[in-house]
Amino acid sequence: MRVLVLGSGFGAIAVAHGLERRLRRGEAEIVMISRENFSLFTPMLPEVSSGEIDVRHIVTPVRSQLRRTRFILGEVKALLPRERAVQFTHILTGDNEEVQYDHVVVAIGSVTSTFGLPGVAERVFALKTLEDAGILRNRLMWLLELADAVSDEIERKRLLSIVVVGGGFTGVETTGELVELFRSVVRYYPNVKRSDIRIVLVEGGASLLQGLPARMGEYSQRDLVRRGVEVLLGDGVASADDQGLMLASGKRIETRTIVWSAGVRPNPQLSSGSGLPLTKRGLIAVERDLSVPGFPGVWALGDSAAIPDGAGGTYPQTAQHAIREGPVLARNIVATLRGEPTMPFRYDALGMMASLGGRKAVAELPGRRVLTGFPAWFLWRSYYLSRLPGLDRKLRVAFDWTLELLFPRDISELRIYSERAQSSAARDAGLVRRSIPDGTAGAHRTPDP
Ligand SMILES: Cc1cc2nc3c(=O)[nH]c(=O)nc-3n(C[C@H](O)[C@H](O)[C@H](O)COP(=O)(O)OP(=O)(O)OC[C@H]3O[C@@H](n4cnc5c(N)ncnc54)[C@H](O)[C@@H]3O)c2cc1C
Numbered sequence: 001m002r003v004l005v006l007g008s009g010f011g012a013i014a015v016a017h018g019l020e021r022r023l024r025r026g027e028a029e030i031v032m033i034s035r036e037n038f039s040l041f042t043p044m045l046p047e048v049s050s051g052e053i054d055v056r057h058i059v060t061p062v063r064s065q066l067r068r069t070r071f072i073l074g075e076v077k078a079l080l081p082r083e084r085a086v087q088f089t090h091i092l093t094g095d096n097e098e099v100q101y102d103h104v105v106v107a108i109g110s111v112t113s114t115f116g117l118p119g120v121a122e123r124v125f126a127l128k129t130l131e132d133a134g135i136l137r138n139r140l141m142w143l144l145e146l147a148d149a150v151s152d153e154i155e156r157k158r159l160l161s162i163v164v165v166g167g168g169f170t171g172v173e174t175t176g177e178l179v180e181l182f183r184s185v186v187r188y189y190p191n192v193k194r195s196d197i198r199i200v201l202v203e204g205g206a207s208l209l210q211g212l213p214a215r216m217g218e219y220s221q222r223d224l225v226r227r228g229v230e231v232l233l234g235d236g237v238a239s240a241d242d243q244g245l246m247l248a249s250g251k252r253i254e255t256r257t258i259v260w261s262a263g264v265r266p267n268p269q270l271s272s273g274s275g276l277p278l279t280k281r282g283l284i285a286v287e288r289d290l291s292v293p294g295f296p297g298v299w300a301l302g303d304s305a306a307i308p309d310g311a312g313g314t315y316p317q318t319a320q321h322a323i324r325e326g327p328v329l330a331r332n333i334v335a336t337l338r339g340e341p342t343m344p345f346r347y348d349a350l351g352m353m354a355s356l357g358g359r360k361a362v363a364e365l366p367g368r369r370v371l372t373g374f375p376a377w378f379l380w381r382s383y384y385l386s387r388l389p390g391l392d393r394k395l396r397v398a399f400d401w402t403l404e405l406l407f408p409r410d411i412s413e414l415r416i417y418s419e420r421a422q423s424s425a426a427r428d429a430g431l432v433r434r435s436i437p438d439g440t441a442g443a444h445r446t447p448d449p
Helices: 010-022 042-049 130-149 153-159 169-188 214-226 319-337 373-387 391-406 424-428
Strands: 002-006 029-034 038-040 059-061 069-080 085-090 096-100 103-106 110-112 161-165 198-203 230-233 237-241 244-247 252-254 257-260 264-266 298-300 353-357 360-365 369-372 443-445
Touching: 002 010, 002 069, 002 096, 010 029, 010 038, 010 069, 010 103, 010 319, 042 130, 042 169, 042 373, 069 096, 103 319, 110 424, 130 153, 130 169, 130 257, 153 161, 161 169, 161 252, 169 198, 169 214, 169 257, 169 353, 214 230, 214 353, 214 360, 214 369, 298 319, 353 373, 360 373, 369 373, 373 391
Parallel strands: 002 029, 002 103, 029 069, 096 443, 103 298, 161 198, 161 257, 198 230
Antiparallel strands: 038 059, 069 085, 085 096, 110 264, 237 244, 244 252, 353 360, 360 369
């Protein structure tokens, strides 16, 4: 008996933990296939992009988190539910392989969406992967170095104009972090004045942090504007080119750096061709117990799945939900193996938080109550530190935060990123391929246990 878990993010790790806890020895083998050998703590990505947290401190190796799970570093290519098999390419060898399953859990998350807008995918800096955060941080350092070197003031100002697109929690947090980064390091660049730096936050909706209590968006907007950010509401991006971007209203912003946090879409990798039931948005439509109807042994959760909330809607795609869905899904697989009934996923969200940088944040508490400013920031830090997997990672991040109170941020420009600086936005739009060697060894079959 084999349970295959696809992905190593919030949902996948939670499922594997649940399976390790519930399965008796010898009852089933657990195998995880993911294209990364770590899990990424996305809520701290904006802080990595601004250099507040070291790039390695928000990832935790899969092998140190799971003891009874066999891990394979592979990019999943196809799910064949009729054959009960998954095809994948080994990331390092490039071998194309196939593995059989009795149960499979789809937890491969979402990808950046630039909605097919002309010129956008190939130019923007996304903030979805660890590599994205490293590339963006390096870009910001590169911009400062270049701005310090150019004598033309107009060009310097264009270099230091940064546009963040998307006023959800990622966009708001990233904007706040950019402000803090420049505030902390501008003194090292004698030819750069603070007034040369322009940060614009563009949001298509009428307010920031849409879907959360209005006070949170209003507070965030006031705080960012007070710290020098231009917030443009009710205007979306129409297109981008090398010198800037065009908004739907016809307004143009000259910039060489666009940070994209305007949307994600379900990872299309497995949905296309697998025959699984999909919603209009491309999410895998699952039952309340997280099983895929009509496909015995197939389960999905997290950003890949549309999970009915029992009130006519579906649960939101957040890490908060994925880590609660995991144990229920694991329990239901084990129940199915033992011929017992499954249970539905039920969860009342705790609320959402967004850090604004500068020791400010906004937080939604149970009952739609709102906390703002320093207390919310303290809550944000304490909560996310407690959720970071592994004591060593917690300590490393706590140490990074402490150092940041005492020293300015690191301004090294790391060439390791500039060599293969491909934002995930371009890859997700199909404009660049992942750097996996072509498989040459044909299809291998992983032997059954
Ligand atoms: C910058 C940022 C900040 C966020 N902040 C918050 C927050 O504060 N609170 C919150 O609740 N949510 C937050 N989220 C959302 C949260 O990250 C997602 O909802 C959550 O990660 C979904 O979990 P998942 O397991 O479905 O997918 P993920 O965690 O994205 O995991 C997907 C996994 O699948 C792997 N994978 C993908 N494709 C393949 C393939 N073809 N083959 C093999 N492996 C594959 C990936 O490597 C990854 O390991 C944030 C997201 C971002 C980008």
